[in-house]
Amino acid sequence: MQGKIIKNISNDYLVKSQNKLYTCKARGKFRKDKIIPLVGDNCIFDEKKKYITELLPRYNELIRPPVSNIDQAFIITSVKEPEFSPNLLDKLLCIIEYNNIKPIICFTKLDLLKEDEVENIEEIINYYKEIGYCVYKNTEIELIKKQFKEKITVFTGQSGAGKSTLLNKLNPTLKLKTNEISQALGRGKHTTRHVELLEMFDGLIADTPGFSSLSFINMKNEDIRDNFIEFNNYRHLCEYKDCMHISEQNCEIKKQVQQNNILKTRYENYIKFIKRWHMLAVSILGIKENTKENIKKLDNLNIDFFHIDIMDGKFVKNKTWEYEEIDKLIKTTKHKKDIHLMVNDIKKYVDEFSKMNPEIITFHYEAANNPLEIINYIKNKEIKVGISIKPETKIEKIEKYLDQVDLVLVMSVEPGAGGQKFMDEATSKIDKLYKKRKEKNLNYLIEVDGGINNETKLKVQNADILVVGSYITNNEYEEKINEFKM
Ligand code: DX5
Ligand code: ZN
Numbered sequence: 001m002q003g004k005i006i007k008n009i010s011n012d013y014l015v016k017s018q019n020k021l022y023t024c025k026a027r028g029k030f031r032k033d034k035i036i037p038l039v040g041d042n043c044i045f046d047e048k049k050k051y052i053t054e055l056l057p058r059y060n061e062l063i064r065p066p067v068s069n070i071d072q073a074f075i076i077t078s079v080k081e082p083e084f085s086p087n088l089l090d091k092l093l094c095i096i097e098y099n100n101i102k103p104i105i106c107f108t109k110l111d112l113l114k115e116d117e118v119e120n121i122e123e124i125i126n127y128y129k130e131i132g133y134c135v136y137k138n139t140e141i142e143l144i145k146k147q148f149k150e151k152i153t154v155f156t157g158q159s160g161a162g163k164s165t166l167l168n169k170l171n172p173t174l175k176l177k178t179n180e181i182s183q184a185l186g187r188g189k190h191t192t193r194h195v196e197l198l199e200m201f202d203g204l205i206a207d208t209p210g211f212s213s214l215s216f217i218n219m220k221n222e223d224i225r226d227n228f229i230e231f232n233n234y235r236h237l238c239e240y241k242d243c244m245h246i247s248e249q250n251c252e253i254k255k256q257v258q259q260n261n262i263l264k265t266r267y268e269n270y271i272k273f274i275k276r277w278h279m280l281a282v283s284i285l286g287i288k289e290n291t292k293e294n295i296k297k298l299d300n301l302n303i304d305f306f307h308i309d310i311m312d313g314k315f316v317k318n319k320t321w322e323y324e325e326i327d328k329l330i331k332t333t334k335h336k337k338d339i340h341l342m343v344n345d346i347k348k349y350v351d352e353f354s355k356m357n358p359e360i361i362t363f364h365y366e367a368a369n370n371p372l373e374i375i376n377y378i379k380n381k382e383i384k385v386g387i388s389i390k391p392e393t394k395i396e397k398i399e400k401y402l403d404q405v406d407l408v409l410v411m412s413v414e415p416g417a418g419g420q421k422f423m424d425e426a427t428s429k430i431d432k433l434y435k436k437r438k439e440k441n442l443n444y445l446i447e448v449d450g451g452i453n454n455e456t457k458l459k460v461q462n463a464d465i466l467v468v469g470s471y472i473t474n475n476e477y478e479e480k481i482n483e484f485k486m
Contacts, residue, residue, distance in 0.1 A: 005041045005052075006197040006204065013037055013052060015045050024050045039195040039206070040068035040152055060100045065195050067206050069152055072102040076138075076157030076166060079121050080112035086124070088158055090228075090269040091216075093133070097227040098219055101154075104147060108138040108162035127263050131230040138166050145170060148203030155205070171200055220302070221274045228270050230262060246271065247437070278457070279465040280484055281305035281338045281447065284329075285320070285418045286473030294473070295329055301481050305338040305360075306330060307449070307467045309418075310353065312343035315367050316416035323352040330356065338465070340388065340449065342415045343367065346374050354381045362386030362409045362447075365398050375404050386447065390415060391423050395432050405444050408433055410463070413450030418469040422451030427459045434462035454483050 003017030015022045024045050026037050030052075037043065037055055044054040061068040073096045077089050089105070096103040105128055113121060129135045136144055144166075147153070155163050197204035216224065225231065225244060231253050235243065239250035245267075256262045280303045287294045295306070308326060313319035321329075330337065336359035343349045346363045353361060361378050365387055368374045378385040386407035387398055391414060398408065410433070412426035426448055433446050448460045449467035457466060472480045 001047050002042065002044055002056075004197075004204075005037055005039050005043060008037070008039050008195060015043065015052065017045075017047075022047060022050060024052050026052050030055075036066075038066050038068040039197055040070060042069065062099070065206070067152075067154070067195055067197075070099075070101045070154055070206065071151040072104055072147070072153050074104050074106050074153060074155045074157075074166075076106050076108060076155060076161045076163045078109045078158065078161040079107055080109045080117075082158050082160050084121065084124075085158060086265040087269050087272070090266055091273065092156060093229075094224055094227045094273065095216065095219070096156075097229065098223055102134070104134045104136065106136045106138055106144065106166065108166065110137055110139075124263070127266075133229075138162060138169070141169050145201050148201035148205070151203045152197065153203060153205050216273065220304075221279075224270065224273050228266065230266070231270075234262075244274070246274075247441075247443070249441075275461075278460075278463055278484070279304035280481065281307035281465050281467045282472055282481075283307040283309060283418060283449075283467050283469035284473070285309045286469035286471075288473075292329055294477075295333060297477055298473075299333045299335060301478055303335055303481060305336050305465070306333060307338045307340060307469075308353075308358075309340050310343060310349060311416065312345070312349070315344045315364065316342045318416050323355070326353075327356055336360075338362070338386075338447075338467075340386075340409065340467075341367075347377055350374075350378055350381070354378075354383055358383060360384040360386050360407055362388050362407060364388045364390070364415070365401075366390055366393060371398075371401055372404065375401060386445075388415075388449075389429075391425060395429055395436075399436075402433075402436065402444060403440070403442055407445045407447055407465075409447045409449055409467075411450055412448050412452070412456075412460075415450075420451055422453075422456040422459070424459065426450075430460055430462050454480075457484065 001017050003015040003022065005013045006016045007014035011025055013024050013026065015024050022045065030037065035055065037052060038061060041058065042056040043052045044056070045052045058068040060070055062070065075089060075092050078084065093103050107125060110121070125135060157163060195206065197206055221244065231245065234252040234256050237252035238248070240248050243251050245251050245253040253262065253267070257264060257267045282298055282303045284291070284295060284306055308330070309320055311318045311320045337356060339353050339358045339361045341349050341361065341363045344367050346368060350361055361383050363374055365371055371387065375385050384406035386409050387401055387405045388409035388411060389398060390411050402408070410426050410429050412422050413420035430446055430448060436442065437444060445464040446462065447465040447467060448463040452460070452466045452468045453471040460466065466484070
């Protein structure tokens with residue numbers, strides 16, 4: 001028989017099928033295969049033996065709270081007390097869209113607005129409607145009631161925005177006291193591991209107060225861009241197909257913002273979200289053992305590059321891998337490679353390492369007799385080129401190459417070894433490069449390398465790519481990487 005899991009308490013799953021309820025266990029095989037049934041899962045079960053035998057494919061799933069196949073999310077958004085937060089609304093919209101859940105915005109507390117505030121809020125409400133969102137005010141109870149039929153719905157929004165008040169209005173029999181929604185929905189009586197789908201208006205509502213823990217984890221900058229839905233109406237007019245709508249020339253999105261066709265706060269929030277974190281280049285120098293295995297692990301995580309440090313024992317004291325070794329290690333990985341040459345004989349190494357088809361090769365300004373020649377040498381191989389400076393080298397030295405390179409790598413430790421302490425001087429260099437890029441309309445990426453961890457990353461806000469070695473590659477990869485992607 002086919003049914004839907006609507007409740008889970010430790011090893012018991014309550015399965016609903018044709019209006020009947022069955023308490024089932026999961027098949028032993030699930031545990032072996034590391035398959036965990038979730039509330040919301042559609043499943044095949046054996047009604048006599050009371051076993052779930054198969055889970056049907058999910059179209060989405062949340063980790064915290066553990067619920068799957070969510071159709072829609074009500075975003076309860078107050079316009080006053082707490083103050084309207086465009087930032088939170090846009091964040092939730094973006095993440096919810098990304099998870100294949102239909103967002104429904106419900107504005108609350110409009111009666112608290114002063115006369116002169118009403119117009120502004122109405123304009124905002126209309127904007128969200130116009131770009132295609134389903135938008136209600138919490139006074140439109142009868143309309144809202146019609147939304148639940150045959151759907152799994154979750155509620156989210158700022159605390160105090162009026163979730164429980166709304167649910168009370170929808171279904172007075174729930175008799176919710178304000179701020180007690182979680183208890184009334186079953187939470188509080190049970191452990192936090194308990195999730196339940198409750199029936200309301202012919203649909204199911206998830207008891208998920210923790211839903212507010214939604215975050216950008218696992219989303220790439222491109223995902224954030226693609227889930228600002230109104231951008232998609234214009235992006236085909238951008239000069240670059242993969243335009244990120246930041247500093248690119250002839251960006252249609254920026255034009256539309258100027259012409260007030262895209263709400264300014266939406267665009268500003270977008271920029272904030274994609275600047276919240278940086279691209280991550282994980283330095284494989286930090287891996288101390290089982291290199292191959294660990295590279296494989298990292299390859300499955302949300303990183304942007306493998307940063308490969310090549311040292312020749314001359315430009316710096318240490319010596320790292322020969323080409324063949326590194327090629328073997330990295331050959332089958334899917335992430336882009338970012339090669340950092342700390343060598344004197346640059347061309348020789350470029351010849352070798354270009355064979356592994358890297359995204360970027362970066363050389364040291366201090367090692368090059370003729371930087372321009374090296375830049376062109378790398379460009380001729382159709383590989384992006386980066387120029388790097390040691391801590392003691394000033395930005396001015398490389399100023400004339402800035403319009404020629406794709407990347408500037410600022411060393412925040414003395415090159416040559418991982419695990420050193422971040423040098424604060426790097427911050428002002430990065431900020432200078434950032435300012436220059438804007439002023440002169442240049443396109444290089446800014447990368448910082450050395451001593452980056454969860455604290456020092458705050459000192460390099462204006463960098464685009466963070467190289468991280470010892471902080472991440474010691475252990476607990478996933479957790480550490482997520483810290484950077486929050
Ligand atoms: C240093 C290297 C760095 C280093 C970073 O010469 O260029 O890439 O491995 O490692 P941590 O993050 O440990 O400073
Ligand atoms: Zn490096």
